[in-house]
Amino acid sequence: MKQNQTVAIIGSGIGGLSAAIFLSKQGYKVEVFEKNDKPGGRCGQTIRKGHRFDLGATIYFLPSIYEQVFSKMGLDVEDCFEFLPMETLYKLYFDDDSQLIFSHDPKVLEEQLEKREHGSYKRALRYVKKGYKFLEIGLCKLLDRNFYHPFQFITLNNLIQIIRIKGHLKHSFYIKRFFKHPHLQMAFTFQNIYVGQSPFNSSALFSMLPAAEIQEGSMFPKGGMHNIVEKMIDIAKSHGAIFHYSMPVSQIVTEDRQAKKIIFQDGSEHVSDLIVANADLPYVYKELLPPCRQAKRINKHQFTSSAIVFHWGLDKTYPQLSQHNVFLVDDYKNALDSIFKKHSLSDRPCFYVHAPCRTDSTAAPEGEDTISVVIPVPHLDKKNDLDWQHLKKIARQAVLDRLKRIGINDLNEHIKFEISHLPEDWESYVNVTRGATFGSINHRIFQMGYFRPHNRHRKYRNLYFAGGSTHPGNGIPLVLLSGKLTAERILNDHPNQ
Numbered sequence: 037m038k039q040n041q042t043v044a045i046i047g048s049g050i051g052g053l054s055a056a057i058f059l060s061k062q063g064y065k066v067e068v069f070e071k072n073d074k075p076g077g078r079c080g081q082t083i084r085k086g087h088r089f090d091l092g093a094t095i096y097f098l099p100s101i102y103e104q105v106f107s108k109m110g111l112d113v114e115d116c117f118e119f120l121p122m123e124t125l126y127k128l129y130f131d132d133d134s135q136l137i138f139s140h141d142p143k144v145l146e147e148q149l150e151k152r153e154h155g156s157y158k159r160a161l162r163y164v165k166k167g168y169k170f171l172e173i174g175l176c177k178l179l180d181r182n183f184y185h186p187f188q189f190i191t192l193n194n195l196i197q198i199i200r201i202k203g204h205l206k207h208s209f210y211i212k213r214f215f216k217h218p219h220l221q222m223a224f225t226f227q228n229i230y231v232g233q234s235p236f237n238s239s240a241l242f243s244m245l246p247a248a249e250i251q252e253g254s255m256f257p258k259g260g261m262h263n264i265v266e267k268m269i270d271i272a273k274s275h276g277a278i279f280h281y282s283m284p285v286s287q288i289v290t291e292d293r294q295a296k297k298i299i300f301q302d303g304s305e306h307v308s309d310l311i312v313a314n315a316d317l318p319y320v321y322k323e324l325l326p327p328c329r330q331a332k333r334i335n336k337h338q339f340t341s342s343a344i345v346f347h348w349g350l351d352k353t354y355p356q357l358s359q360h361n362v363f364l365v366d367d368y369k370n371a372l373d374s375i376f377k378k379h380s381l382s383d384r385p386c387f388y389v390h391a392p393c394r395t396d397s398t399a400a401p402e403g404e405d406t407i408s409v410v411i412p413v414p415h416l417d418k419k420n421d422l423d424w425q426h427l428k429k430i431a432r433q434a435v436l437d438r439l440k441r442i443g444i445n446d447l448n449e450h451i452k453f454e455i456s457h458l459p460e461d462w463e464s465y466v467n468v469t470r471g472a473t474f475g476s477i478n479h480r481i482f483q484m485g486y487f488r489p490h491n492r493h494r495k496y497r498n499l500y501f502a503g504g505s506t507h508p509g510n511g512i513p514l515v516l517l518s519g520k521l522t523a524e525r526i527l528n529d530h531p532n533q
């Protein structure tokens with residue numbers, strides 16, 4: 037047992053920050069090394085000409101997990117952020133130009149569902165109740181716990197739980213038990229895309245996503261999602277953690293069963309008792325550690341989709357848009373199969389538009405608008421290289437054409453500037469393997485729980501992982517949990533006094 041053990045954390049994403057807080061709070065001497073000149077990774081921020089953009093995460097989803105993790109940090113999440121109420125959860129737009137508003141008001145939702153399919157509201161409530169139960173079981177049995185050996189995961193009881201939470205059923209199949217109307221089937225399954233997968237090829241367990249949205253609602257932290265990063269850095273610093281930016285790690289030096297030190301791109305070195313890699317796990321195995329069989333195995337995992345993202349600073353406002361807008365197409369299956377099966381992009385893709393000024397006017401100069409568009413696309417694949425500049429053009433035009441149909445005819449003329457991110461940009465900006473920015477490791481049932489790459493290296497017993505590509509998975513709430521679980525594992529393996 038050692039005192040004041042030193043921990044080097046590679047990366048200042050949410051996973052690294054969560055681990056930094058839990059460990060520094062317990063007296064570990066934490067230093068965070070980030071490759072970029074600013075923190076946050078996929079929860080980063082860019083400000084240009086008074087327009088503020090969240091680079092990745094925009095939806096404050098699953099508030100109960102934020103509350104739980106912050107409370108374990110000894111904090112009340114309500115004291116940490118100023119939450120702005122949102123008029124609606126999101127607006128969905130369909131090909132027949134109809135809209136479905138996911139409102140906080142049950143009456144508004146009931147009226148819209150019943151208009152499409154008689155009896156559907158009652159069934160939606162049942163779907164939400166069941167989906168939320170899946171989340172509660174999933175958190176307790178699968179997500180919010182460390183697995184130290186396979187027999188903690190592979191038990192008869194867990195097998196029964198996996199069947200109970202419909203781990204064995206496809207979401208696209210399961211939804212048909214509740215709704216016949218294709219718009220309703222889409223409205224309650226598109227959320228799979230949040231974790232980079234298709235409802236046609238993923239487990240009905242993920243009905244927990246729309247269920248949680250409806251059950252728990254959503255809010256928006258003033259200043260944007262990046263505010264979470266800023267706050268977490270303040271908390272970690274208050275416990276003594278030290279942050280270093282523009283310090284890309286190029287190697288983790290190992291000896292026998294220990295990770296000895298990290299070497300930076302400029303040749304300098306840092307020695308610590310423990311290392312937590314928040315950088316994408318497959319990248320760390322492949323690029324930072326000595327070659328091993330496990331890296332090859334991890335490379336064979338299924339990876340999530342990627343995204344083309346446009347950030348637009350606009351010189352006028354577009355009140356037609358809500359804060360969160362999802363544009364879906366009638367040929368939903370084909371649009372998703374194009375990405376997930378055919379490794380291409382439909383010329384009429386589904387996409388998401390974020391317009392933060394609807395709740396937070398500080399995101400743009402007065403009388404102007406700030407808009408981000410996320411178009412899911414396949415991840416990078418060397419064997420199946422795509423012409424990304426061409427796909428970017430197709431995606432951009434498809435977005436502009438679709439927006440015209442809701443009366444936004446002149447957007448192109450009002451773009452003051454555009455920032456775009458392609459899969460290769462995600463790969464180079466945060467080192468996420470194959471630009472698979474929603475994972476990177478996919479969340480199929482055999483890549484979750486004990487089957488997901490573990491948060492401790494099998495051989496190097498002082499090397500840990502925290503972030504979306506290890507246990508329990510991707511999305512800020514799960515990544516917050518990941519940092520917490522990794523810290524718990526370190527406390528168990530290497531107690532500090």
Ligand SMILES: Cc1cc2nc3c(=O)[nH]c(=O)nc-3n(C[C@H](O)[C@H](O)[C@H](O)COP(=O)(O)OP(=O)(O)OC[C@H]3O[C@@H](n4cnc5c(N)ncnc54)[C@H](O)[C@@H]3O)c2cc1C
Nearest residue numbers: 047049050051071077078092093094095285503504511512
């Ligand atoms: C377009 C998009 C939309 C999203 N929307 C949502 C949403 O609405 N809600 C939600 O909850 N989640 C959302 N997510 C997911 C969420 O952003 C991620 O789950 C989360 O930010 C990942 O955090 P992380 O710590 O795992 O990884 P990262 O944020 O990638 O952090 C890893 C850090 O490690 C650094 N790093 C990498 N290599 C090195 C190196 N060699 N040396 C030093 N540092 C290194 C990186 O620069 C990065 O800062 C979205 C993601 C994307 C891309």
